[in-house]
Amino acid sequence: MNPKEKLAALQKAMRAIVDGAKASSRDLTETEMTDLETKSTEAMELKEQIERGEKSMALMDRISNMKSDTDPTPKGPDNTPAKSLGAHFIKHLGQRSLKERGTITAPEFKAATDTQAVGGHEGAYGPLVTDIDRSFVLPKRERLVVEDLLGSGTVSGTAITYPVFGAIEGGTGMVAEGGQKPQLHVADPTWRTDALSEVAGWFKMTDDMAEDLDYVVSEINSTALYDLANRSEVQILSGDGTGQNLLGIRNRSGVQTHERGEDTVADALFKAIQKVQTATQFSADGLMIHPLDYEELRLGKDGNGQYFGGGYFAGQYGQGGILENPPVWGLRTIVTLAAPQGEPLVGAFASAKVFNKGGVRVESTNSHQDDFTNDKITVRVRRRLGLQVKYPSAFVKVNITEGL
The missing domain is CATH 3.30.2400.10 (Major capsid protein gp5)
Structure with missing residues (x-):
């Protein structure tokens, strides 16, 4: 599971906890609050990781496009199995x-x-x-x-x-x-x-x-x-x-x-x-x-x-x-x-x-x-x-x- 998939799963899990409390017209339990805080911290770390990765990819793409006449022709993505x-x-x-x-x-x-x-x-x-x-x-x-x-x-x-x-x-x-x-x-x-x-x-x-x-x-x-x-x-x-x-x-x-x-x-x-x-x-x-x-x-x-x-x-x-x-x-x-x-x-x-x-x-x-x-x-x-x-x-x- 990649970082984006992990983040989506975390967000879905947090929404389920909140929606459950709202549906029962009750406050969050201590266990639910602790779970939400842990998931929220992990979600923020994943967001930062995704942002760093996207920034890194964009930077590498720019550098890759700055080729000279002697650079080899770039190859497309390799989808063949290892x-x-x-x-x-x-x-x-x-x-x-x-x-x-x-x-x-x-x-x-x-x-x-x-x-x-x-x-x-x-x-x-x-x-x-x-x-x-x-x-x-x-x-x-x-x-x-x-x-x-x-x-x-x-x-x-x-x-x-x-x-x-x-x-x-x-x-x-x-x-x-x-x-x-x-x-x-x-x-x-x-x-x-x-x-x-x-x-x-x-x-x-x-x-x-x-x-x-x-x-x-x-x-x-x-x-x-x-x-x-x-x-x-x-x-x-x-x-x-x-x-x-x-x-x-x-x-x-x-x-x-x-x-x-x-x-x-x-x-x-x-x-x-x-x-x-x-x-x-x-x-x-x-x-x-x-x-x-x-x-x-x-x-x-x-x-x-x-x-x-x-x-x-x-x-x-x-x-x-x-x-x-x-x-x-x-x-x-x-x-x-x-x-x-x-x-x-x-x-x-x-x-x-x-x-x-x-x-x-x-x-x-x-x-x-x-x-x-x-x-x-x-x-x-x-x-x-x-x-x-x-x-x-x-x-x-x-x-x-x-x-x-």
Whole structure:
């Protein structure tokens, strides 16, 4: 809500108090008088803020119109949605300065396509005194996609209560005319409550750094946002549920296990896929696997020395194109360091759900500790999330250690 909207709401609230007293032909109560005085003071401050903002905008407009022949042609307002969290923060900063006292909050960021994207690295690499290299290259980082496999939802409270379903007992069957129908019963569910957890971090920058907005965008995107997404992924998969940690999928009671034994890794994974369906009637839709475990599969060869997944120039025996990360047994295969080496996770990931409260947020202030007197700004990024797993048996941890 901007200052003008806040002022209108305050004025409406004050009129409602006065009109209520008049309608009852009574004087204002002590509580109403105190409330009106507080609202009146806040309204005056908002009016002054609006007037300062309008004066500032008018002054900047006059200065902007005083261009020389060498000035670039001014661009119209940009109404396109921000493509990254950093760009979103700068866009909603507007005419405000990162140096102003108090806390600056941008609204919830919802990317138009992939909420895990960490693109948009533009601007200077850091605060430089002389020349600024604007064509630097950041290292390519692993794309986090575990939440793409899971369902999603929002929550207004601080915890999620949901049923964890047991096995289906009995079932439907063929019945003769007038015959007894078989009973179908879902075992009584166990109700579970999971509290929301917060993933957050912060960093500082000097006022001089803040004057380079491109730097702020790149800093938020390349460091803070990526690290926030990485921590979220690890928690969703392997959180141990202690302290402020989520209870991740892998550590849920009821998750199945499968030992490789004398099978190949590929055979063990296929048997785990069947375990998902036989236990829940769900079809496995994803595989989370460590890069080194995937390497063993990807480099597997047949008796003729041909790669099962296609060679480094073409598919098997020169047929077809090459796939960067071909799926294993048709499952969407996620190669990630969040999966522990030696124990891939197969499952019906769509049966689980990640709940978010407030989305990913970025906030800044110069009022933290001694920031104001030391010309510093503190920036924090955070998100609150919870995990719902109604069918733990829809997931199988596969121990692919040889010979077990």
